[in-house]
Amino acid sequence: MGKVIIVTGVSRGIGKSIVERIFKLSSDAIVYGIARSEAPLKALKETYGDRFFYVTGDITDQVALQKLVDGAAKEQGKIDSVVANAGVLEPVQDVNHIDIDAWKKLFDINFFSVVSLTSITLPYLKKTNGNIVFVSSDASDMHFSSWGAYSASKACLNRFAMTVANEEPAVKCLSVAPGIVDTSMQVNIRENVGKDMTSEDHAMFKDLKESNKLLDSNVPATVYSKLALNGIPVDVNGKYLSFDDPILKEFA
Template structure:
């Protein structure tokens, strides 16, 4: 018998891939539906997990791909219990003075509007299971990192979306969770590429975190996201923005 049916976005690497692996380790009867642009990692997950993992190859800004992902879950398994919105991008990294508005729009399409679309598409089904929406936010939503205006503001908008959903849709719960500073390809990009567009102080801070081995392994926040998707969001924090290591989430942490 199938357990929970969970949608996860951006599953090809980093936190997203760790979420898939953690969910299926914690609950082997669960079925995960994933989406990412790169097919090779999706095939690897499929080869590993068989009928517990299904995928769609595509960009999350393509509404037809989100509809396909949703339709596949309902056609095969008849329900959706939780959605974990993980996919996101950091760039453009630049001062407001130098902002390229077209690049801001592209980031918002990925980091924010695709999630609005995903929620709207899946809501009729997640409502039926009294399910959960879990958003991967960022410390940058409430803190200043130099020249991260696009990224930070998109994550702040995501926090407010969680608040909106929790208040408007009483049959579901929604939570926006910051994962901490995680050892992923985004950190490599900061150290080696876009960090040059940041202040020296902030660029050095990120490089020092790697050098001093203070970056988190992706499975640490992934465990929190996975347990929220599997076990549900506590009523007391429904609609809020919270850090993965907050005391309120102690039962969801490693």
């Protein structure tokens, strides 16, 4: 049997590309995915058949996460890797206009759902000497105006990867930033939430699109997919890296 991999946020963007890349790179891998929108999940199921299984639900819903993990473990008998991709950008607001409830909601999605998924899958990953890959962000260690909530949540993921790697020797964990990718998040920045950023930062993101400098989602998706399929190298276990770090060149 091939690798059994759980991927979150698979309905679009990087998550969808990760699923597609896994199947292109491996003829026998099986993916269990979760997202809130069922139509894209059905489309993936129709395309990949018995290689793709899904749960429609919110990743902050413990019941949905448990259903996803139980499905993979009971139906396939193992779990080899997890790619925690799902996340949101909003609220985009500076420190003078903080909506604490919105921050808490973002952290539930971007951070605590990942902690929960890690906790649920860890017993199975320990049996396979498995891997957990977190989709982080360049914003975790550099400033973009009004991205305080998002940036902090991704920085927490980086630190959590270090924690998992150091506290569970049977499982490897890595946090990887995907670069600036041409997804719906970028559309949202250009057309909606950019108004709440500085004009300089907003203009930078618009220029990236206009100058064709945004990455195709398949570029970082290939790195995440190969890490999930081939395993995280021991020398990067627990680290935070960019997808194009030279140390990950074999996964590009």
